[in-house]
Structure formats: structure tokens, C-alpha cells
Amino acid sequence: MSSQLHLSQHAQRSSEQAIGFLMQQAVENADCISLAAGLVDEQSLPVTLARSAVNEVLGDEAAGRKILQYGTTQGPEPLRRVFRSYLADLEQSENELRDLPLSQIFLTTGSQQLLSLITQALFDPGDICLVAAPTYFVFIGVLQAAGARIIPVKADENGMCPDALQKTLETLKSEGQLHRVRLVYVVSYFENPSGVSVSTERRPQLLRLTQEYSTESRILLLEDAAYRELRYDGEVSPSIWSFDKERKTVILAQTFSKSFSPGVRVGLGVLPADLVKAVSDLKGNEDFGSAHLNQHVLARVLKNGSYRQHVEIVRASYREKRNAMLKACEQEFAGVPGVSWLHPSGGMYVWMRLPDHVHTGFDSEVFRQATQVEKVMYVPGELSYPFDWPARPKCEMRLSFGVQSVEGIQEGIRRLARAVKTVMKFNG
Ligand SMILES: Cc1ncc(COP(=O)(O)O)c(C=O)c1O
Structure with a gap:
């Protein structure tokens, strides 16, 4: 042996x-x-709040049993509806995002799981991801594990610089490498590690460049909005996702880890329609659904206003x-x-x-x-x-x-x- x-x-x-x-x-x-x-x-950390939410969702014996059963891979539809309303609130959407199909919404095990699933769905070794310099180091690890080629793009106190992004994309184009670019990764609010946010002005510019250079295959922009709700001063910026009217370019990754509790491990993702099946299949292989009870707990506090x-x-x-x-x-x-x-x-x-x-x-x-x-x-x-x-x-x-x-x-x-x-x- x-x-x-x-x-x-x-x-x-x-x-x-x-x-x-x-x-x-x-x-x-x-x-x-x-x-x-x-x-x-x-x-x-919201111990009392979480305790009463657990008591409430498990208060009824029959309903409680359903909640302690498996959920679904993307999270049950009624819950995704609650999370869509939450997102509509953040986006200050007039139509409550009713035009966003629930099928494009994912409930994940923290947003980290979504970052990992997206990487698995998009990258073969040698494929390219453009990231702000500096960026979230755990995602660098995920990309490296996938064998991705990571190209840092200059960022300043207003986030990733559009002219630097354009220059990088131009260089890749002239090298015949544009077809290997899969993703632009941006932590849009109060970035880990730099604390910098992408300015409101730059948000549509980064999106436009991503779209403009999608000539060989569609490049996606992963907007990681993990710290979105931890704002202490300054203006509220719309998400990059909100500028993507066709919803074909931006993947939005959000989490309740920072604003509520990392222990509940609930993340929220919105995907372009044609990415849904691949991510759902991969997630099915991994866990066929994140913790059902935790999703209910979070949906409860979102619905009753105590989350806000x-x-x-x-x-x-x-x-x-x-x-x-x-x-x-x-x-x-x-x-x-x-x-x-x-x-x-x-x-x-x-x-x-x-x-x-x-x-x-x-x-x-x-x-x-x-x-x-x-x-x-x-x-x-x-x-x-x-x-x-x-x-x-x-x-x-x-x-x-x-x-x-x-x-x-x-x-x-x-x-x-x-x-x-x-x-x-x-x-x-
Ligand atoms: C920028 C960023 N994205 C994603 C995550 C993942 O967090 P979680 O999986 O708890 O949602 C973190 C965690 O620190 C983070 O800093």
C-alpha cells in the first residue's frame, strides 16, 4: 500500500x-x-432578536416541521420574495423590483459561497479576472485555487479607476487575450481591505467598459456589496447592479453577515438569467440548499422591521x-x-x-x-x-x-x- x-x-x-x-x-x-x-x-450581535425570531418561526408545530425540513437549492420562493422586497428597499426601487424574476435570486451560505460558485461556474485555469488593487484577499485565494490569472487594476480613493480598467482591457485585446476575460470583481462599498467605495460617477463607467469589451464573449462584473449597509457618513450610492438595465452583466452579491450575524450564514445573490442554471447545478452538488431555518429567521426579521x-x-x-x-x-x-x-x-x-x-x-x-x-x-x-x-x-x-x-x-x-x-x- x-x-x-x-x-x-x-x-x-x-x-x-x-x-x-x-x-x-x-x-x-x-x-x-x-x-x-x-x-x-x-x-x-442580535441574540434577543434572533432568539425571538427562532421562537416565532418554530412557534407553530406543523409550520415548524416544514422549516426544519430541507429547503430548495436557491431558497424557497416565498422567502426569495421577502429578500427581493428587502433589496427593493435598498435600491429605492419604485416598482419594488417586481420585474426581477425570483428565479434570478439565490440564497447562499454567506456571500462567500456565491463568490466560490461563480468562480467555479465561469473559470477554467488561465481565464482572467480583473480586480481592484488592493482587493478582498479571500477572493484572491478562491481565484488562485481555480487557476485563474488575476490582473490587478489601479484603484484610488474613488475605487477602481475606469481609465486603468480600459487600459488593461485594451492591452489584453492587443495581446489577443480578451476572450479569456471572464470577470471584473469590484467590492463597491467600503472595500475590504481599503475602506474605499466606488464613487457614484464611476459606477456606470465601470459597467459600460465591461460591456464595451464584451466583444468576444460576455464579461461579467461581480459586484460584492458585503459592506453596503455599514455606512457611517457620506452619500448613499446606487449599486452598480442598478445601472445594468438589461441585467445581463452584473452579478450582485450581498450578505447579512456584517449587518446582522455571520453565524446565520445567509447571503443573497442576483444573477443574470443565463447564469442561473450553472450556479444552481453547482450549488446542488455542494449542498442542495443553504440552512433553511436560518433563511426563515432572517426573512422573519426582515418582514417585521426589526432588522432595519x-x-x-x-x-x-x-x-x-x-x-x-x-x-x-x-x-x-x-x-x-x-x-x-x-x-x-x-x-x-x-x-x-x-x-x-x-x-x-x-x-x-x-x-x-x-x-x-x-x-x-x-x-x-x-x-x-x-x-x-x-x-x-x-x-x-x-x-x-x-x-x-x-x-x-x-x-x-x-x-x-x-x-x-x-x-x-x-x-x-
Ligand atoms: C468583501 C467581502 N466579501 C464577501 C465576504 C464573505 O462574507 P460572508 O460569507 O460572511 O457573507 C467578506 C467577508 O469578510 C468580505 O469582506
Whole structure:
């Protein structure tokens, strides 16, 4: 008998993922203040609300039994109708999105499952995905596992730059590679990791470019709106999806993880009609339907209005934490040359930049000083770019204000600043 276990190429490509390494770091450095974890604020998690919703949906014996039965692959139609109304509310749609067929709506296991299913449905090894630089690193992992070629597109404080997208698409066209482009991936609101939103002006521009370059095959735009409801100030932007009047280009991925609870694992997706069957077949292979009970719980709080009220509580809590982190950064990093950070209007992250030569990766002096000496963790910014991208900056950090208390945030930033100053030999 051979003792050698054969793993598929897919599994081998998955083993390099940053998320696994990061989790390991978290376990090995359990005594650290974590500004790394993307976990949500624990104090505002809706225990009472969820408990009464469970009691309500299981209150009637016969109805309860149905809810504890399997659901359907996409989620039961009556529930999808509730989720469509919720979306209509967010979109401020006058016709309540009645023209959106329920068949194009999916309830998934968090939005992560949708990201993974979409990748499986669209990508063969070597196919191309264009992403903002930086972008959500777990999705980079999903793409890498699929063998996709990931091309970063320049982004600034208004999100992915349309002229950079156009330039990239033009280059691919001139190289005869346009037919390999499957997807443009955009985290449209308060991006993980940078906190940046795509400006209202750029939204239709990104869509138009995606459509314009769909000459060889249709390129899709995956709008990941995970942080859409975590807005603390600034204007409300319409989704990119709302500009796609024919609903053939944009896939909308939403989640209730950040606004309600990641533990219920309910995500919501809207797909172009001709993508539905492929994703449904793939999801059928995976789980033939996400947790039915959880979908009912969420539908209940959406219907009775308690979800809306809860989102206000969550927003207030994160707004305070965001303010605390920005204030702590101003105090603790005052005068340190070459250190800057973005001011997010929502989401869960502050994106910090150190001078180019001060690296922040797992093998850097800053990471060692932070985790081993000062006992504070962050996510190295380089994880948010494809690992084989030669131009990837190495001097950035993602700082999460999600899970720590205000005091934890203040102490965490104090420690981080000490670590950075030690490495930079700054004594000001
Ligand atoms: C940008 C982005 N998209 C998607 C997800 C997936 O979240 P979930 O599967 O909990 O919906 C996350 C989680 O942190 C995220 O940051």
C-alpha cells in the first residue's frame, strides 16, 4: 500500500491561501490584541432578536416541521420574495423590483459561497479576472485555487479607476487575450481591505467598459456589496447592479453577515438569467440548499422591521469604533514620517501605509515586533494583491475596528505605533 495521499490540483492550489496562514498566526499569537480579525462587533450581535425570531418561526408545530425540513437549492420562493422586497428597499426601487424574476435570486451560505460558485461556474485555469488593487484577499485565494490569472487594476480613493480598467482591457485585446476575460470583481462599498467605495460617477463607467469589451464573449462584473449597509457618513450610492438595465452583466452579491450575524450564514445573490442554471447545478452538488431555518429567521426579521432597527444599532456602534481608530492613529502616529491612512465612511477597516521601504509582511521586522514584542496583530497589506504580482506594495496594513472594544482599539493602535516607531527608529 502506498502511503502517499494524492490531492487534486485544486486542493494543492488551495493550500497556499493567506486566510489559512492568518488563522494559524491568530492561534499562535492568542495573547495579541487582534486588529487583524475580520470578525464583527460582538456586543451588538442580535441574540434577543434572533432568539425571538427562532421562537416565532418554530412557534407553530406543523409550520415548524416544514422549516426544519430541507429547503430548495436557491431558497424557497416565498422567502426569495421577502429578500427581493428587502433589496427593493435598498435600491429605492419604485416598482419594488417586481420585474426581477425570483428565479434570478439565490440564497447562499454567506456571500462567500456565491463568490466560490461563480468562480467555479465561469473559470477554467488561465481565464482572467480583473480586480481592484488592493482587493478582498479571500477572493484572491478562491481565484488562485481555480487557476485563474488575476490582473490587478489601479484603484484610488474613488475605487477602481475606469481609465486603468480600459487600459488593461485594451492591452489584453492587443495581446489577443480578451476572450479569456471572464470577470471584473469590484467590492463597491467600503472595500475590504481599503475602506474605499466606488464613487457614484464611476459606477456606470465601470459597467459600460465591461460591456464595451464584451466583444468576444460576455464579461461579467461581480459586484460584492458585503459592506453596503455599514455606512457611517457620506452619500448613499446606487449599486452598480442598478445601472445594468438589461441585467445581463452584473452579478450582485450581498450578505447579512456584517449587518446582522455571520453565524446565520445567509447571503443573497442576483444573477443574470443565463447564469442561473450553472450556479444552481453547482450549488446542488455542494449542498442542495443553504440552512433553511436560518433563511426563515432572517426573512422573519426582515418582514417585521426589526432588522432595519438593528442595522441602526450596528451602524452607531461601528461609527464610534471607526472614530476611535482614526483618533488613535492621529495621536499615536503623529509626526511619524511617511505614515498615512485612509478615512473610511463605512465598513470595518482602516488602511494604513508606511514608507515604501518599511515592509509589513509575515516575515518583516514590523510584523515580528508587533506580534512578538508588542502583542498586536494586523493583516499585512501584501495579502490583498495576487502573490505573483511584481508591483505589489509591501508596506501596507489592514487594521480592523470590527471586533475590538474602543479601549482595545486604542491600546492596539498604541502598541502598533510603538512597533512601527521601533523599526523606523523614530524617537519624535
Ligand atoms: C468583501 C467581502 N466579501 C464577501 C465576504 C464573505 O462574507 P460572508 O460569507 O460572511 O457573507 C467578506 C467577508 O469578510 C468580505 O469582506
